[in-house]
Amino acid sequence: QVQVVESGGGLVQAGGSLRLSCAASGRTFRAMGWFRQAPGKEREFVAAIRYSATSTVYADSVKGRFTLSRDGDKNNVYLQMNSLKPEDTATYYCAAAVVAAVLTSDYEYGDWGQGTQVTVSS
Numbered sequence: 086q087v088q089v090v091e092s093g094g095g096l097v098q099a100g101g102s103l104r105l106s107c108a109a110s111g112r113t114f115r116a117m118g119w120f121r122q123a124p125g126k127e128r129e130f131v132a133a134i135r136y137s138a139t140s141t142v143y144a145d146s147v148k149g150r151f152t153l154s155r156d157g158d159k160n161n162v163y164l165q166m167n168s169l170k171p172e173d174t175a176t177y178y179c180a181a182a183v184v185a186a187v188l189t190s191d192y193e194y195g196d197w198g199q200g201t202q203v204t205v206s207s
Contacts, residue, residue: 088109089179097169117155119164119178120178136139
């Protein structure tokens with residue numbers, strides 16, 4: 086059974102930090118990513134990691150504030166979010182892929198979590 090489970094969302098004041106976690110199981114995943122969707126907006130790419138070479142890519146809007154990392158050789162990744170802004174408010178989704186590449190488009194991912202809410206108050 087394939088599972089992708091996010092955790093760690095919540096309410097934080099602007100300038101604060103949150104750490105999102107994602108655990109995936111059920112396939113041999115080789116890449117994972119985070120996307121977010123704010124009310125009334127399309128889902129957008131946030132960050133992605135390729136396991137081999139530990140390559141990461143970030144959206145310009147989060148570069149320098151968010152850090153994506155992997156827990157050793159496990160299918161667990163963490164999105165450390167610092168200096169949060171109200172515009173970061175969204176539902177954050179973790180996605181997993183079997184392709185060994187840094188994937189920035191949502192259609193490239195085959196498995197998704199249910200999402201975790203992040204709300205940043207001003």
